[in-house]
Every structure is written in C-alpha cells, then in structure tokens.
Amino acid sequence: xxxxxxxxxEEPYYRPVAGEVAxxxxxxxARMPMMLKGPxxxxxxxxxxxxxWRLGRPLVTVACHEDxxxxxxxxxxxxxxxxxxxxxxxxTQAVRHGAICYLDEIxxxxxxxxxxxxxxxxARRILPLEKRNELVQAHPDFQLVISYNPGYQSVLKDLKExxxxxFAAIEFGxxxxxxxxxxxxxxxxxxxxxAALLVRIAASSRNLKGHGLQEGVSTRMLIHAGRLAxxxxxxxxxxxxxxxxPITDDADVRDAFSAAVSAAIA
Amino acid sequence: xxxxQSRQFPADTAFSTVERRLVAYLVALWRxxxxxxHAKPDAAGNPPRRVSLSDGLIWMPGTFRGVEGRRSGALFRxxxxxxxxxxxxxxxxxxxxxxKPLQLALVSLIEDARVEQLAMREHPGLLRVWRPFHVxxxxxxGTAPALMARLARALIDPGYRDGDAWVAxxxxxxxxxxxxxxxxxxxxxxxxxxxxxxxQMRVQFNSKDHVVEPAYRDDNIGLWDHGEAPPTPPSDAExxxxxxxxxxxxxxxxxxxxxxxxGATPARLSATDxxxxxxxxxxxxxxPLRYPxxxxxxxxxxxxxxxxxxRRTGSGDPADIARIVERHRATADRLTALVRSAKVxxxxxLRRQPEGDRMDLDACIDAMVSHRRGEAPDPRVHExxxxxxxxxxxxxxxxxxxxTGDPVAGGGRSVLSVEREAATLFAQALDGLGDPxxxxxxxxxxxxxxxxxxxxxxxxxxxxAARGRLAGLTAGLSTRLGTALRHAGRLLERQATHRRLLLxxxxxxxxxxxxxxxxxxxxxxxxxxxxLAARGIDCFVIGLDPQGREYLTRMFGGRNxxxxxxxxxLPEVLPTFYLRLST
Numbered sequence: 131x132x133x134x135x136x137x138x139x140e141e142p143y144y145r146p147v148a149g150e151v152a153x154x155x156x157x158x159x160a161r162m163p164m165m166l167k168g169p170x171x172x173x174x175x176x177x178x179x180x181x182x183w184r185l186g187r188p189l190v191t192v193a194c195h196e197d198x199x200x201x202x203x204x205x206x207x208x209x210x211x212x213x214x215x216x217x218x219x220x221x222t223q224a225v226r227h228g229a230i231c232y233l234d235e236i237x238x239x240x241x242x243x244x245x246x247x248x249x250x251x252x253a254r255r256i257l258p259l260e261k262r263n264e265l266v267q268a269h270p271d272f273q274l275v276i277s278y279n280p281g282y283q284s285v286l287k288d289l290k291e292x293x294x295x296x297f298a299a300i301e302f303g304x305x306x307x308x309x310x311x312x313x314x315x316x317x318x319x320x321x322x323x324x325a326a327l328l329v330r331i332a333a334s335s336r337n338l339k340g341h342g343l344q345e346g347v348s349t350r351m352l353i354h355a356g357r358l359a360x361x362x363x364x365x366x367x368x369x370x371x372x373x374x375x376p377i378t379d380d381a382d383v384r385d386a387f388s389a390a391v392s393a394a395i396a
Numbered sequence: 397x398x399x400x401q402s403r404q405f406p407a408d409t410a411f412s413t414v415e416r417r418l419v420a421y422l423v424a425l426w427r428x429x430x431x432x433x434h435a436k437p438d439a440a441g442n443p444p445r446r447v448s449l450s451d452g453l454i455w456m457p458g459t460f461r462g463v464e465g466r467r468s469g470a471l472f473r474x475x476x477x478x479x480x481x482x483x484x485x486x487x488x489x490x491x492x493x494x495x496k497p498l499q500l501a502l503v504s505l506i507e508d509a510r511v512e513q514l515a516m517r518e519h520p521g522l523l524r525v526w527r528p529f530h531v532x533x534x535x536x537x538g539t540a541p542a543l544m545a546r547l548a549r550a551l552i553d554p555g556y557r558d559g560d561a562w563v564a565x566x567x568x569x570x571x572x573x574x575x576x577x578x579x580x581x582x583x584x585x586x587x588x589x590x591x592x593x594x595x596q597m598r599v600q601f602n603s604k605d606h607v608v609e610p611a612y613r614d615d616n617i618g619l620w621d622h623g624e625a626p627p628t629p630p631s632d633a634e635x636x637x638x639x640x641x642x643x644x645x646x647x648x649x650x651x652x653x654x655x656x657x658x659g660a661t662p663a664r665l666s667a668t669d670x671x672x673x674x675x676x677x678x679x680x681x682x683x684p685l686r687y688p689x690x691x692x693x694x695x696x697x698x699x700x701x702x703x704x705x706x707r708r709t710g711s712g713d714p715a716d717i718a719r720i721v722e723r724h725r726a727t728a729d730r731l732t733a734l735v736r737s738a739k740v741x742x743x744x745x746l747r748r749q750p751e752g753d754r755m756d757l758d759a760c761i762d763a764m765v766s767h768r769r770g771e772a773p774d775p776r777v778h779e780x781x782x783x784x785x786x787x788x789x790x791x792x793x794x795x796x797x798x799x800t801g802d803p804v805a806g807g808g809r810s811v812l813s814v815e816r817e818a819a820t821l822f823a824q825a826l827d828g829l830g831d832p833x834x835x836x837x838x839x840x841x842x843x844x845x846x847x848x849x850x851x852x853x854x855x856x857x858x859x860x861a862a863r864g865r866l867a868g869l870t871a872g873l874s875t876r877l878g879t880a881l882r883h884a885g886r887l888l889e890r891q892a893t894h895r896r897l898l899l900x901x902x903x904x905x906x907x908x909x910x911x912x913x914x915x916x917x918x919x920x921x922x923x924x925x926x927x928l929a930a931r932g933i934d935c936f937v938i939g940l941d942p943q944g945r946e947y948l949t950r951m952f953g954g955r956n957x958x959x960x961x962x963x964x965x966l967p968e969v970l971p972t973f974y975l976r977l978s979t
Contacts, residue, residue, distance in 0.1 A: 160467075197745055201758065209764050284835040330518075340726050341423045344733060386420030388471065393425060396520035
C-alpha cells in the first residue's frame with residue numbers, strides 16, 4: 131500500500147466528551163468534508179488521529195503555512211535522469227489511495243492556495259491536476275478534514291466564505307473540569323488530585339482570556355506541566371515553566387497569573 | 397531572573413503602579429472585573445485609611461499610611477483580593493438596625509473571616525497572601541481593638557495560640573459552624589454573641605476611632621444597610637459628566653446661533669475646562685477656500701460655488717478620551733493584538749528571481765526542462781523573501797451634522813459620542829500601527845459656509861491637544877458631503893504614500909439648508925468620489941443609517957460601503973474595518 135507509513139498502528143488515547151466520535155463516524159459514512167473548530171491544544175489533532183485509527187484509514191496530515199503553494203499540496207514535476215517525473219503531493223496521494231487528509235490550521239495557508247480543495251469538497255469529488263492534464267477521481271474512502279481556530283486573528287486570517295460553506299463542523303472546547311483532570315492524569319501520569327489542581331489553575335488563566343491573555347492555558351499545556359511534576363519538579367515551578375512563562379510576555383498579566391497559581395496551591 | 401525582578405514590587409508603591417496587575421489577578425481568581433476608583437480624602441481632608449466597597453465599586457486608597465514601601469504592594473494585593481472575596485461571597489447587606497457599634501464591628505469581623513475561609517476553599521494559597529498581615533500577639537493589651545485583632549488572627553491562622561477565653565470562644569464557635577460557612581446569617585449570629593460577651597467584659601470600645609485591623613481589610617461600610625442611603629465616598633463625575641455632555645450637544649444643535657456665554661451655567665461647565673463654543677463662533681484657522689459643485693440638472697461643475705472654512709473645534713478634556721479607552725478596554729486590547737500582527741510586515745515570496753537566497757524549485761525544473769530541450773534556459777531560478785512594508789495613509793472624516801446629536805437606537809448616547817469613541821479607538825490603533833493618519837470632521841450651513849475641522853492632522857502627533865479637540869466636538873448644522881470630500885482629498889493627496897485611503901463615517905444622506913433636491917448633493921458627492929478615485933484615493937464609507945445602503949452605494953459604489961445596523965457597534969467596527977482594508 132502506498133500510504134502504509136500513514137497508518138496508525140495503535141489506538142491513540144482520546145477521551146470522548148460529547149458524542150463527537152459518533153458524529154464523525156456518521157460524517158465519514160457520508161464522506162462529508164469536516165471542519166474541526168476549537169482553540170489550540172484542546173485535542174483536535176488527537177481526535178482525528180483517533181478517528182483515523184478507529185476507521186482504519188491512513189491519515190495524511192499537512193501543517194499549513196503561509197508560504198504553502200498549491201503545488202505543495204497537489205504535487206509537481208521533478209527531474210530524474212530520464213527526464214521529468216510527476217510526484218504526487220500529500221493531498222493527491224490521499225485522494226488516490228483513500229486516506230483521510232487533514233489540513234491542520236488551514237487559515238495559515240493563503241486563500242488562493244486553499245481553493246484547490248474546492249472540487250474535492252462538493253459532489254464532484256475530483257482533483258484536477260492541470261499540469262499533468264489529469265483528473266483524479268477521489269478514492270471512495272477519501273475524506274477531507276480541516277482544523278480551524280476561529281478565535282485566531284479573525285480579521286487578518288479567515289477562511290473564504292466559499293471555502294467555509296463546504297464543511298460540516300464539530301466544535302471542540304476545553305472539557306469539563308472532571309474530564310479534563312482525567313485526561314491530564316492519563317497523559318502526564320500525575321495523581322488525580324494534582325491533575326484536578328492543574329485544571330483549577332487553568333480555569334484562572336481562562337478567566338484572563340480577553341483581559342490580557344489571547345487564549346487561556348490549553349489542555350496540552352496542562353499535560354506538559356503535569357509531566358514535569360510527575361518527574362518530581364515542584365508543582366509551582368512546573369506551572370511556572372510550562373504555563374506562566376510560555377503564555378505571555380506581559381509582566382503584569384504574568385504576575386497576576388503566577389499569583390493565581392500560587393493562590394491555588396495550598 | 398528578570399521576572400523575579402518584576403514580581404517584586406518597587407519600594408514605595410502607589411496603587412496606580414500595581415493596579416493593572418492586581419486587576420488582572422482578580423479576574424484570574426474569580427472573573428471579577430470590578431471598577432476600581434481611587435478614594436479621595438474625606439471632608440476633613442484626611443486620606444482614607446482603608447478600602448471601601450460601595451455601589452459595586454472598590455474604592456482604593458492611593459497609598460496606605462504607615463506601611464513601608466516594599467510591603468505596600470503586597471498589602472494592595474491582600475486588600476484587593478479581600479474585597480474580591482466580599483464581592484464573591486457576601487450576600488445582601490445586613491440590616492444594621494438594633495445592633496450596637498461593638499456588635500456591628502464583630503459581625504463585620506466574622507463576615508471578613510467567613511468570606512476569607514470560603515475564598516481559601518477555592519484558592520488555598522490565599523492564606524499566604526493574608527496571614528503576614530495578622531500580627532496580633534497573644535500577650536497584647538486587653539482592649540477591644542487588640543482583642544478583635546487577636547480574634548481575627550485566630551480565625552485565619554491555624555498555627556496561632558491564644559490563651560484568652562473570649563478569643564478561644566470565638567474561634568470555637570466559628571470553626572464548629574464550618575458546615576454553615578456558606579450562610580451569611582452565621583456572621584450575624586456569631587458576631588452578635590461575641591459582641592454581647594465583649595460588651596459584658598466592659599472593655600473600652602470607641603466606635604468613632606475604630607479602624608479595622610489588619611490593614612488590608614475594608615472598612616465594612618458596604619456590609620451594612622442603615623436604612624438610609626449609606627455614606628458613599630465622593631463619587632467620580634463620570635456618569636454625571638456623560639449626561640452633561642449630551643445635554644450640551646443637544647443645546648448646541650437645537651439653538652445653533654445662541655452664544656454660550658462663559659459663566660452662563662458655571663456649575664455645569666466646571667466639568668470641562670473650557671466650554672465648547674457654539675457653532676458659528678469657532679475660530680477660523682485658514683483663509684476660505686472655494687470649491688466647485690456638480691449640478692446634475694445642467695451637467696456642469698459650477699465653478700467656485702461652495703466656500704469652505706477650516707475652523708477649530710472647542711477643546712474638551714483629554715481625560716474623556718482616556719476614559720473612553722478605559723471603557724472599551726477589552727476592544728482596545730484586542731485591537732492592540734490585531735495591530736501588532738498587522739504591523740509586522742508580512743514576508744512575501746518572490747519567485748523566479750535572477751538572484752536570491754534559495755532556489756525556486758519550479759523554476760529550476762523548468763530551466764532543466766528547457767535545457768534538455770535544447771532551449772536557452774531562463775536564468776531566473778531563485779526565490780527571495782521580502783518584507784512588504786505598510787505604505788499607506790488614511791484620513792478619517794467624521795460627519796458632525798445636527799443629526800449626529802440624536803441618540804443611537806437603544807442607548808442614551810448620541811451618534812456623535814459613538815463617533816467619538818470610534819475615532820478614539822481608531823486613533824489608538826493607528827498610533828500603534830505607525831501609519832500616517834488624520835482625523836477630520838465637517839458640517840455645513842449653506843453653500844457659503846462649509847466648516848471643516850482638523851482634529852488631528854497628518855503631521856501632528858496624537859497627543860493631549862488632539863484628544864482635547866476630539867473631546868470638544870459638538871453636533872450641529874447640515875451635511876454637504878461633496879465639498880468635504882474634495883477638501884479631504886486635497887489634504888490627503890499631499891501624502892507621499894503608495895496608497896491613500898479616505899474613510900468617511902456618516903449617519904445620513906447629504907443635505908443642506910439651501911438644497912431642496914435630494915438628488916443634487918448625492919450626485920455631487922458621487923462626482924467627488926469619482927474624481928478622488930481618478931487621483932488614486934480610495935474612498936470608503938461607514939454608514940450608521942440602517943436604511944442607508946441605497947444612497948451610499950449611489951455615492952461610493954457598492955464595494956466601498958459598509959452599513960452597520962447598530963451604531964453603537966461602530967467603535968469596534970471602525971478600526972477592524974480599517975485593518976481589513978489595509979492588509
């Protein structure tokens with residue numbers, strides 16, 4: 131198989147929160163293009179890995195960036211001793227061989243790049259390769275999934291209306307305190323009590339969202355702090371290096387957040 | 397470490413220096429965003445000694461007397477978080493009727509301890525914030541204040557030992573009732589009992605001199621309902637001032653010819669430094685200019701038809717503008733973030749360059765293909781990243797005709813004050829961005845007198861003088877848009893930037909007293925916009941009239957019109973609209 135390297139051999143840990151697994155399965159059954167919305171570090175990428183494993187499909191992930199061109203997605207001609215050869219890009223590979231193609235942080239890509247996915251995301255399900263003069267009909271198992279962080283620089287970077295409207299969306303947020311503590315404990319190996327405390331600390335940073343912080347502490351950051359604490363680093367220090375210092379450079383907000391961390395720890 | 401430095405409060409701390417971080421702290425703990433006011437001295441001129449809570453505000457002393465500098469930062473933190481605990485956990489006011497002063501003081505003390513214990517259930521580390529200020533010792537004097545300070549310490553400090561029977565009783569009653577801490581009535585019950593006991597011990601208590609200890613605790617006046625209006629600290633003039641300003645604007649446009657004599661209403665006018673001059677009395681700052689006007693009926697530009705005078709606005713109080721920024725703090729912060737990301741000039745990849753720091757893969761392949769075909773390959777096989785610099789200037793033109801004195805739908809503010817707020821946030825954003833910008837305003841009174849105000853010109857800094865002019869804007873007269881556009885275009889044209897943007901904010905159709913034909917001024921404005929476009933100036937309009945799309949489209953063209961259905965959203969919309977246009 132062409133995409134064996136993209137298969138996920140073992141079940142990635144994912145703790146379902148609100149029936150999103152069933153929703154995604156239904157969407158996959160219809161091969162509906164999906165959009166995963168939510169703040170950074172709340173489990174979008176982990177979720178899609180888990181779903182690819184569950185559905186038994188290879189997962190082709192493309193981290194989008196500003197400098198990405200359409201040929202970085204679709205493919206290009208390269209040279210070899212015999213002349214030019216066509217190399218499929220990651221999107222074309224996924225389309226040909228029936229993978230789930232996951233375009234991570236699609237708003238980072240330029241809008242003219244993202245329009246190449248349009249023919250794939252409507253009833254046609256085709257990918258025209260104009261350089262090769264080829265029309266690739268999508269494999270029946272192919273599905274396109276994008277992730278999108280709506281709070282993120284919404285004015286300067288946003289999806290085109292014509293792109294947005296091709297997707298169904300599942301919204302992700304930070305889970306309830308109890309569930310989040312369970313996730314933090316599982317992923318970082320700290321005791322349940324410590325995980326619950328970390329989640330309370332996260333709540334104080336999320337209170338600061340819009341009051342100096344762009345975004346509260348994510349579940350991923352909590353797991354980082356937990357991993358450090360699990361290795362014997364004092365919890366306040368672990369929070370400082372994994373939560374407080376990375377999240378802001380504003381001295382006042384940093385002071386407020388460190389003081390809130392210290393208030394949470396007995 | 398640098399951050400350890402910043403965590404230390406500098407010696408001799410005034411509240412204003414630590415305000416921002418402490419406000420953020422309260423938000424982080426409880427999502428409490430409480431307006432904090434700086435408490436003013438009382439009638440006798442004594443500075444306040446304790447924090448006070450009233451009317452949902454926290455009144456904070458500027459400094460604490462008798463606390464040496466380094467500790468005062470920690471004291472402000474303890475005081476603010478104690479006030480926060482009250483706001484979070486204290487219920488409705490206790491009725492004060494029938495209680496003796498000593499009982500009032502003790503109920504307050506128990507209530508203080510109760511809210512602190514509840515706060516520490518959520519945030520156990522707060523103990524370290526408060527405990528250092530409890531310095532009462534068990535061998536202290538047996539006076540009421542000393543005993544109360546000892547009780548206060550006994551209720552928060554688990555390690556404290558005190559042999560006094562009354563303190564021990566208070567402690568026992570309080571901690572035995574731990575299950576009822578959620579109930580404010582508990583404070584009333586225990587405080588009442590302890591007050592009785594202390595009264596029977598005949599210790600001295602002078603309610604007049606009583607100051608709550610330790611110093612971080614508030615004066616507890618806000619806890620009590622005395623059955624009449626509670627004594628409030630002197631209130632800021634802000635809400636009153638808002639009312640005053642609208643009133644003044646209405647008077648201005650209602651009777652434009654009336655001169656507002658200085659001293660006519662001295663009490664009210666003291667709220668601003670200088671009263672705004674009535675329309676028509678403003679100083680003319682440049683020789684009059686004549687502009688042509690388009691007459692669609694005959695199809696010609698009537699030469700030198702309109703006279704435009706540049707005038708100076710009455711100057712207002714720059715502090716008003718600072719207050720606007722404060723009121724829209726969340727929006728202003730978000731704009732700052734947007735501006736920061738817009739400011740960094742974005743890298744652009746230029747392909748097929750004759751030289752550069754990387755190879756352009758596609759160009760290389762094309763070159764090799766042509767090489768093998770035997771053609772001369774294109775040597776431009778490099779790519780470079782260049783930074784695209786922002787190179788544009790913008791002129792914001794505000795309509796300040798009489799209709800802008802009307803209140804916006806669903807709010808007491810006038811359209812003009814909304815425009816002012818929008819211009820404030822706009823200026824704030826642009827000042828951070830570094831794009832050259834100007835803020836001008838216009839109104840008209842027939843073709844012989846179009847007034848044009850430069851609130852902030854391109855060359856001027858956005859300083860207190862500009863803020864004062866912005867604060868001093870008043871509403872009045874009519875909207876001869878075309879002439880204002882021509883003049884704005886003339887000023888904007890002198891800017892040596894690649895792009896020049898004219899942003900108009902208006903709340904209605906062009907109109908003037910000497911024009912009855914609705915189409916006349918519309919077509920003139922349209923003509924002016926076309927002329928500006930021909931000279932490379934882009935015009936955009938934000939309409940505050942929900943029904944305005946049709947006529948605005950006629951003047952500016954469909955793509956250059958943005959109509960917002962709720963005028964009060966303008967302060968948020970205007971700067972983001974600009975950022976979207978300019979990136």
